[in-house]
Amino acid sequence: MATNVYVVPTETVTSPHGQQVQQGKYFAVLQSGVSGQLTQFLYGPELTAMFIARDVDPAAHALMAAFPDCITVPDLAQNVGAQRQAVENALEALNLPAGWVTTGMSYGSIVRFVAIFFLFMQAFRGRGGSRLFTGGVTLQTQWGDLPAGVRTTLAETAQQLGLNTSGVTANTRIRAILKGLADQWPLVSIVAGEATL
């Protein structure tokens, strides 16, 4: 019983009910090679998805690992160690703040943080938020430079989740805001199918 985590871009596909939906690329590849459950986290309205799959057969895993735009996360119990910079680069490329990664952290703890970022952005989307990282907005963008409507929706999202935004000023960068909100996330389990983060 092993858990594999993959981070992939999303693509528009036709859902089982005939809708056009955003879904992680290679979902079908992974689904066909998983004997357990396959769980998908979307980074809210952003174009990134994370698969958490239980018992992936070696052939499907090899296929996933071979896709150049698929990040195959190593064993969750393994520490980042010398790969810290590579992990940071990968996260930043996905518009996920990464300055907090240390060599002593396990991949599992990083995946948990990523899941928290995803959950925050899910709630943002649920409140009607559309893509945040578009039109020149990056992790370096300051709060005051975001459109007023986006700021309102982000603030409402934090409030809905019981997170404190009192430390946010016009000069606070998005990376600091997201990390600050994630730091407040209750330390209770995040359930992803047969895996717990």
Place this chain on the structure above:
Amino acid sequence: MPLYLSEFVPGPATARSPRGAPTAAGSMEGPYNQVRLGRSGYTLLWTDEPVRHPKARLLADHVDEKLAVTADHHLSRLMRRMVRHRPDVRGAIVSGISHLIRTNKEARRKEIWLGPGGVAKNLLWSQPARVFHSTKDIQDNFNRTAANLAGSTSSDSQFTWSEPQSTAFTTNGTTCGFSALGGTTFNVGLASLAMDTADHYTQIEVATFTPPTTGGLSPGVGVRITNGTGSSDSGYGFETGRNGFSNPVRRLYDWATDGTLASDTTSTTTGTLLIQASGSTITAKLNGTTIFSITDTTYPGTGSQRKAIISCYCFAATGSATLALDNFRAADLVAGKAPPLFHRSQRFFRKRRGA
């Protein structure tokens, strides 16, 4: 000092316990203190040394102990007394053990036990349950004159049905279903009465499942629905059966977008389907057994996001499909809060291994 919520795991085998007595996960790694949380299979564990066991969840460490206190007010009061010397970890404890609240045998009280024993000994917390049934509990056995489902009144007379997508659902005297000969339909039955709280469930029994020769048939249920149309909508769906390629599939999905959140390929054609939303945990069950459980925050169940639906996707490429559903039920998960009757604070039962 780091504080953990730890599950019990089998300890080393001994002559007395050949299979190993239950031991707090991580507790073998050094001196520790613990409070067992009743018969829940959990313990609160605190130690100077970090616990790295996967079944030991870090609730608070000595670096950053700021956590949102979202749990029950009464538990907060209790924890304030319990950990007066460590108020910074109160929120963590509350978050960690709030799910350990149990209803007692007579279903008259909510209780947390530190372990077996009498009321004066190990009962940690208790408060009367004001009501012992769901705030809203609606049911329909479809035993009525055959007619279209839309506009019909449920067997418990509490609500009426509408069909926001397609109009194929009909009652036949004992069940609700439809038959299709060719084509694609997505049938949705929406119960008019909204639940009182964000935490509720919906269930339906699949009585008859006859898929087309080629194509799909997927009965399902949904919670936290706004309007059932899929447009300006909300909620989560759980469906089983066959997809449009005749392959077995079960999935938990975002009702509004139809995006899959969790899935497998186990064939399921009968049984009682249930989907439950509790906080950010969405759970799908078949005949009482959990199939999927995920964390999702997209639809918190606030405002208008509190209706229940039944659904069935059908794609009959060749041949006809028939479906019959029975015994619909949707209900809130919890009763309203009642004032506390009494609180008892208890000393931690300290146990220092090797000391």
